[in-house]
Amino acid sequence: MTHAAERRVEATARVAPATVTRHRRPDWLAPLARHALLVGVAAVFLLPFYWMVMSGLKSNGQIFARPLQWWPDPVVWDNIGRTIGSQYFPYFRLLGNSAFYAGGVTLGTVLSCAAVGYGFARLRFPGRDVLFAITLATLMIPPIVTFIPTYVLFAQLKLTGGYVPLILPAFFGNAFFIFMMRQFFLNIPGDLSDAARIDGAGEYRIFFQIMLPLVRPALMVVAVFSLLYTWHEFFQPLIYLQDRAQFPLSLGLYAFRSQRTAEWASIMVGSFLTTLPLIVVFLFTQRYFLRGIATTGLKG
Amino acid sequence: MATIAQRRPAPSPLRRQETRAGLVFILPWLIGLLVFTAYPTIATFYLSLTDYNIVQPPSWTGLDNYRTMFFEDPAFWTAVRNSAAYSLVSVPLKLVVAFGLALLLNMGVRGIGLYRTIFYLPALVPPVAATIVFILLFSAQGGPISAVLGGLGLRAPDWFNDPTWSKPALILLGIWPLGVETLAFLAGLKEVPQDLLDASAVDGAGGWQKLRHVVLPLISPVILFNLVIGVIYSFQVFTQALIIGGQNGEPLESTLMFVVLIYRNAFRYFSMGYAAALSVVLFVAVLLLTLLIFKTSRSWVHYEGGLR
Structure with missing residues (x-):
């Protein structure tokens, strides 16, 4: 063992090598x-x-x-x-609306992003890499830039005032989650699908029976973040929904405060009750949150 | 491997099958990209050159919206200043505090799981709820912050009602959920190889030198990523600003952020054309800033063996 190597081992063995004490x-x-x-x-x-x-x-x-x-x-x-019990903050109704909204978006996001992420990660087809580069580039478009024409589109289809404009787009993928799913699929060894292909399994069977079960944790990561984002969403429900009976929690809380400005105690209870379901979900799925942040290095 | 490849039938039908499957798998996104990204982006550029109120069809006005914006609408420049000030302070502040916390958590403290959870909790609170809580927290009458400052003999401002202090309070509200960035940095710090740190210690590097010459270069890709995302998102702050200042950015337009201005024009005044023009300006500004950051990043971001 050289002198330097010896010293390095010694340094590693010490509990806190940072404090070489003077x-x-x-x-x-x-x-x-x-x-x-x-x-x-x-x-x-x-x-x-x-x-x-x-x-x-x-x-x-x-x-x-x-x-x-x-x-x-x-x-x-x-x-x-x-x-x-307040008519101004019908909690269980708002909770049900939020659950429907977040559930729909999450279902659409997980289904579409798993399929698209798989396509980008594991199948070869012409133009794939260019298309993926474009997908990443769209992350730099602020959502407000695409919002106005999208709103006009839904307004002309007479679909505003309901949940269609809020949920439907999720079924067509989301650039960020597609990127995330692709990362997960890339980490699965390629021999597996090659072997299945040689055994005569079709591409769809490989996806549903071999790949999806393998990335179940990844699907959970996408699901928990999608749920969190949708629960937080305020801008889109504010624009698309007019009927109070349809409001999700965030918007319901906003409307409650706008109407009962002075009732601070109830407003605080409402704020807590709006957050509580997320804390409960988080307690059971914490490892997926942590994993999501660690794999992509970001943003909750 | 070679024998299998030789025994395989001619690759073309298999390859063709793969191409078809690939297109089927990405089909939802192909539609989504066209209908919900490409079309609206182009349409925004087009609408920005028109006068449009949804009820009547858009009428072409050329660059009128942009002329109004730059030369006749003082709210535009107010919003630009507000959003720029907000980003300029909140993005670096958030990254520095998050990085400091991550360094602290990475020093092998006991109970790290609990700290991680505590620092992540604020990210769970819906922005509407967080904003409402902060209004009470910072209120001059019933807020603990003013009470504590008062107890220290300082005269606390009436934060959200004072045009000088509303933005700092808005920034504090924005950095409250910095646990996400903290955890991202922490994950990055865990990747810094211990032998490198040990080797530099053997070479006589102190804590600061190790940070400066070993840790920071290795973690710079994570910093770049969070910086870019932070800039893009900070220009889009809306919920907090709308709840605090309403569509007029009270007090005295001090919280009139750029997206609030877009919202006000599009969905209060139904000046969709003008709002589209504002969106285009936001788009271009964010794009230029991002490109600028990427360009300078070549001198400070260190990639080991390329992107991972």
């Missing part, structure tokens, strides 16, 4: 400082959550009381029932 500091100091910093930052990030929940459990008077109530005194549990 002045000897106690071992526990750096981790403690790191934790203190992280706890401080985490507290700042959690403050809006905390305030949302606490304010939801106060009366409107308590919310604006001086000195500030960091803990509601008394706790007004009543707010929850009153908000859900």
